[in-house]
Amino acid sequence: MDLVSKNIKTVLFKGAEIKLPIFLDHQSTTPLAPKVRDSVIQSFSAPGNAESNTHVFGLNARAHIEKAKDQISALLSCYPDEIIFTSGATEANNLALLGYSRGFKDKGHIISLETEHASVLSPLQILKAEGYDITLLPVTNNGLLDLSTLEAALRPDTILVSIQAANNEIGTIQNISEIASICASRNIVFHTDATQALLTEEINVGNKNITLLSLSGHKMYGPQGIGALFIKRGTKLSPLIYGGDQQNGLRGGTLPTPLIIGLGQACQIVIECRQKDEAHLLHLSDIMKSQLSIH
Numbered sequence: 001m002d003l004v005s006k007n008i009k010t011v012l013f014k015g016a017e018i019k020l021p022i023f024l025d026h027q028s029t030t031p032l033a034p035k036v037r038d039s040v041i042q043s044f045s046a047p048g049n050a051e052s053n054t055h056v057f058g059l060n061a062r063a064h065i066e067k068a069k070d071q072i073s074a075l076l077s078c079y080p081d082e083i084i085f086t087s088g089a090t091e092a093n094n095l096a097l098l099g100y101s102r103g104f105k106d107k108g109h110i111i112s113l114e115t116e117h118a119s120v121l122s123p124l125q126i127l128k129a130e131g132y133d134i135t136l137l138p139v140t141n142n143g144l145l146d147l148s149t150l151e152a153a154l155r156p157d158t159i160l161v162s163i164q165a166a167n168n169e170i171g172t173i174q175n176i177s178e179i180a181s182i183c184a185s186r187n188i189v190f191h192t193d194a195t196q197a198l199l200t201e202e203i204n205v206g207n208k209n210i211t212l213l214s215l216s217g218h219k220m221y222g223p224q225g226i227g228a229l230f231i232k233r234g235t236k237l238s239p240l241i242y243g244g245d246q247q248n249g250l251r252g253g254t255l256p257t258p259l260i261i262g263l264g265q266a267c268q269i270v271i272e273c274r275q276k277d278e279a280h281l282l283h284l285s286d287i288m289k290s291q292l293s294i295h
Helices: 035-042 057-075 089-101 118-129 147-155 177-186 258-295
Strands: 009-013 015-019 083-087 109-113 133-137 158-162 189-193 213-216 228-230
Touching: 009 035, 015 118, 035 258, 057 258, 089 118, 089 189, 089 213, 089 228, 109 118, 118 133, 118 177, 133 147, 147 177, 177 189
Parallel strands: 109 133, 109 158, 158 189, 189 213
Antiparallel strands: 009 015, 083 228, 213 228
């Protein structure tokens, strides 16, 4: 028996039975949505490698992966062929930052924030050791980037700006649209780690001048171990993982069909339920604040 099962107890709250403990750490990971769980379990019972195009099992796996790409691209308003599957947002961030920057003969200037996730700050430190010039901008007291600070930091040799859409610790939502517009006006590639944002924020990558965007399944009621990187058409990246020619040669390795199906299903649920869920969460937040103020 696992630790959670050993510690379950039932209490009454306003006439209803509630099982404790209640999982509230959605910042670190979200529970698997029932529809996603069912889709993943069903897929595990069906063999097939999406690269095997000479029999029905491989073709079936490929069809599921293409459907998932359609669901993810619908969430981001992009083309399905602009989606590369990764093991999660950490790998997606590494591929975006290292893969793009290493394509330049002259090692240029990169801008990010002091408050970024470690999966952004760590590859930036690697690039710094390789000779790239890294600027980590401060944020204001409310966690926001002052746009004038960004504009002042841009240089003729700036090749990339990476700003998290929503902070994983304090929840600050950056003005991604304005930041991306500033970068676009200087022909500078803009990457955003949107892992924490997509459950509540609608991000249209085309309208927002975003070149690279990272996401993770387990932050939107999908499986752990699967994520994706949006790469705008025409953007050149160097791979981090070498092997076969899967995913246009950008990431070798057999695609995990069940996890990809789960990610696609999770994105579909976000599209259908985001507005309703946000209103429900705001309602629950008001109730909690009310109860805390009383006690």
